[in-house]
Amino acid sequence: MKSIRNKIEPYFSFTASEKRALVVLFSLIFILIILRLVLPLRKSDEVSFEFYSIEDRSDFKPEGTKPAIAQFPNESFTNPEEIISPIDPNTASFNQFIEVGFSKFAASNIIKYRESGGFFKSKAELSKIYGVDTNNKFIIDNFIKIDSTLVTEKNFVTNPVNKISINRADSLALVKVPGIGPAFSSRILKYRRLLGGFYSFDQLKEVYGLPESIIKNAISYFDIDTSAIKQINLNKADFNELVSHPYISSYQAKAILKYRQVTGNISELEELIKSNLVTTDELQRLRPYFCLF
DSSP: OHHHHHHHHHHHOOOHHHHHHHHHHHHHHHHHHHHHHHSOOOGGGOOOOOOOOGGGOTTOOOTTOOOSSTTSSOTTOOOGGGTSOOBOTTTOOHHHHHHHTOOHHHHHHHHHHHHTTOOOSSGGGGGGSTTOOGGGHHHHHHHBOOOHHHHHHHOOOSSOSSOEETTTOOHHHHTTSTTOOHHHHHHHHHHHHHHTSOSOGGGGGGSTTOOHHHHHHHGGGEEOOGGGOOOEETTTOOHHHHHTSTTOOHHHHHHHHHHHHHHOSOOOTHHHHHTTSSOHHHHHHHGGGEEOO
């Protein structure tokens, strides 16, 4: 019997450190039991299960649910026109276009179109602006309103009685032509100064950025007075005067001056062709701008 006890005793004996650990463990367990009995159970620790269908809960709303029209403060509101007032595309600001739903790209292009002299006579014309697509149809139908009085003031007539002399008009006269705003007016006047004046409406196509559609419409408003063209005296002009003309290259300007030094004064414009200074087509373009005395 003693031998059996000696055999199993090692399995039930503890070292001093193990005994201390067991004392600490049992003490913690005892403390937790006392705290559980003394302190009241928190309500949030209670778990209850309630089984119901979402369809049976009329007040159910998932967390984070937004109103159908999030940009309006009243969730029950369904008619955006009562909050956002329609805007006139001929007078609205960039921010107003954004507020009604246009993209920044579309709004910017609308403003640029207006600044270049464009004007909207109808809602349909907005769809022609680059960046305004079929997705904007709802916006155009509901938030765009064109002031008819402004359209009347623009006076879109097809054959005006008093035409504008394109070679004498100032910027104030040019901006009265539909489609020609301050930007295009400035470009036309600048190019007119470089040329010396226009002798053909086709030359308007050479004005930077001027759309052909505007040119076709503007022709009925313009009159060309070729007597107002400023000419270059080929026998007196220096290099700077020659090369400043859009139709004369630097090489041609130098060649004309060299030709004058060798032969003296130019007696007829055809000498330029015979001396290979210009081609026949080039002289045809330049003829209205050249004089010999």
